[in-house]
Amino acid sequence: MKIRIKHFLFTFLITILLTHTAAVAQQKKAVAGATNVTAIKQMAYADSSRLVDIYKDLHQNPELGFMEVRTSAIIAKELQSLGYEVITGIAKTGVVGILKNGDGPIVMYRADMDCNSVKEITGLPYASTKTMKKDDGTEVPVMHACGHDAHVTWLLGVAKIMVASKNQWKGTLVFLGQPAEEPLTGAKAMVNDKMYDKGVPVPDFLFGLHTTPIAVGSVKNGTGERAAGSDQLDVTFYGIGGHGSSPELTKDPIVMASNAIQQYQTIISRGIAAQDAAVLTVGAIHAGGDNNVIPASAVVKLNLRWFNDKIRNTLLDGIKRINEGIAVANGLPKESYPTILMKGSVYPQVNDSALAYKVNKALSSVMAADKIIVNTPPIMGSEDFNHLVLGNNKTICDYVWVGTANPEDVAKANQEGKKAPYYNHNGNYKVDLSAIPLGTVIGVTALLELFKK
Ligand SMILES: [Zn+2]
Numbered sequence: 001m002k003i004r005i006k007h008f009l010f011t012f013l014i015t016i017l018l019t020h021t022a023a024v025a026q027q028k029k030a031v032a033g034a035t036n037v038t039a040i041k042q043m044a045y046a047d048s049s050r051l052v053d054i055y056k057d058l059h060q061n062p063e064l065g066f067m068e069v070r071t072s073a074i075i076a077k078e079l080q081s082l083g084y085e086v087i088t089g090i091a092k093t094g095v096v097g098i099l100k101n102g103d104g105p106i107v108m109y110r111a112d113m114d115c116n117s118v119k120e121i122t123g124l125p126y127a128s129t130k131t132m133k134k135d136d137g138t139e140v141p142v143m144h145a146c147g148h149d150a151h152v153t154w155l156l157g158v159a160k161i162m163v164a165s166k167n168q169w170k171g172t173l174v175f176l177g178q179p180a181e182e183p184l185t186g187a188k189a190m191v192n193d194k195m196y197d198k199g200v201p202v203p204d205f206l207f208g209l210h211t212t213p214i215a216v217g218s219v220k221n222g223t224g225e226r227a228a229g230s231d232q233l234d235v236t237f238y239g240i241g242g243h244g245s246s247p248e249l250t251k252d253p254i255v256m257a258s259n260a261i262q263q264y265q266t267i268i269s270r271g272i273a274a275q276d277a278a279v280l281t282v283g284a285i286h287a288g289g290d291n292n293v294i295p296a297s298a299v300v301k302l303n304l305r306w307f308n309d310k311i312r313n314t315l316l317d318g319i320k321r322i323n324e325g326i327a328v329a330n331g332l333p334k335e336s337y338p339t340i341l342m343k344g345s346v347y348p349q350v351n352d353s354a355l356a357y358k359v360n361k362a363l364s365s366v367m368a369a370d371k372i373i374v375n376t377p378p379i380m381g382s383e384d385f386n387h388l389v390l391g392n393n394k395t396i397c398d399y400v401w402v403g404t405a406n407p408e409d410v411a412k413a414n415q416e417g418k419k420a421p422y423y424n425h426n427g428n429y430k431v432d433l434s435a436i437p438l439g440t441v442i443g444v445t446a447l448l449e450l451f452k453k
């Protein structure tokens with residue numbers, strides 16, 4: 001009898017204990033889901049002053065494409081100290097940090113590191129006053145006028161929290177600091193430098209964030225084509241130089257170039273259907289030096305934007321035809337026909353619909369649904385983001401535009417009838433410091449979602 005009672009009591013106690021343990025576990029799970037975002041926010045905001053210091057330091061020390069020696073060393077050092085396996089020197093300054101954390105998807109997070117040759121006029125206490133020597137030897141003022149300093153800062157903030165929340169995800173995390181996004185050549189250069197043979201795993205998902213001058217607290221993450229394809233090319237017109245007083249003895253390449261620039265614009269206005277988007281911009285003309293000398297050559301620097309090969313070919317064929325037509329009209333021999341130097345080219349950037357939807361759903365725990373903007377048309381700007389994974393069928397991509405403008409600046413601009421207070425690549429472009437921790441929260445929230453099966 002005594003044994004029976006003991007047995008009964010024992011069973012009773014065990015049942016209570018098990019029920020209690022199960023209830024606590026269930027409760028913990030529910031709380032974990034609900035507090036996940038809270039915990040991420042806490043970690044990001046606790047790290048905010050360190051991250052803002054990093055951001056200000058990067059902002060004061062901008063570096064042009066393939067010259068991001070200092071920036072890339074900062075990323076390498078930080079990732080190394082967090083326990084990432086770091087590979088440096090990919091395409092000169094490219095850097096990768098890898099963290100293997102069990103079985104699961106391979107997720108790559110990319111931040112571009114380069115700045116612009118733009119003079120900063122923000123008047124901020126941490127404004128850039130730096131100059132740099134370009135490849136052609138010219139000394140130019142430099143500035144982070146596209147927010148890539150924020151991209152690098154977000155990467156470092158996200159990398160730290162992903163280590164701290166290792167128990168919440170399984171898989172392989174790859175952080176990538178990319179050189180030279182602005183000339184659209186850095187991503188290709190990293191692939192051509194065989195990063196995937198040097199230990200960088202081919203990702204299942206490629207993810208990244210870019211600053212945009214909408215108010216802090218909003219993101220743009222639409223599906224499908226998000227940014228245009230682009231080509232950068234130089235056309236050189238060859239003539240016969242001579243005295244400015246005797247044009248009849250010369251073949252004037254400046255007149256040829258001027259004619260060409262006018263005619264190029266008719267390729268789009270007369271040759272491409274109004275429903276199709278395309279841009280042809282001449283960004284620079286280099287010719288001559290003296291008032292009274294007709295030079296022997298003139299260089300015209302062009303930039304094209306398009307969304308498909310048909311339009312791209314119409315633009316390129318049109319440029320070639322116009323060049324040759326001008327050569328014929330000027331009586332030039334075939335060997336003096338204008339030449340075309342193709343310098344850089346990217347395909348349109350496309351967001352995978354299912355992936356963007358998944359990320360947006362996760363972000364709805366960070367911000368109100370109406371702050372997640374999905375129905376914007378693609379921009380005519382370009383990105384070489386997807387060239388990191390171009391040609392492998394495995395990877396799908398999502399590239400999110402994060403609002404980094406001061407909300408009061410945005411409201412004031414709107415009142416004045418302007419869309420935004422400042423734009424990327426302008427000397428007055430600003431990233432509000434409140435976007436630094438928030439961007440970090442957005443990055444971590446998206447990554448944790450991507451690791452979920
Ligand atoms: Zn840019």
Ligand SMILES: [Zn+2]
Nearest residue numbers: 146148181210
């Ligand atoms: Zn950019």
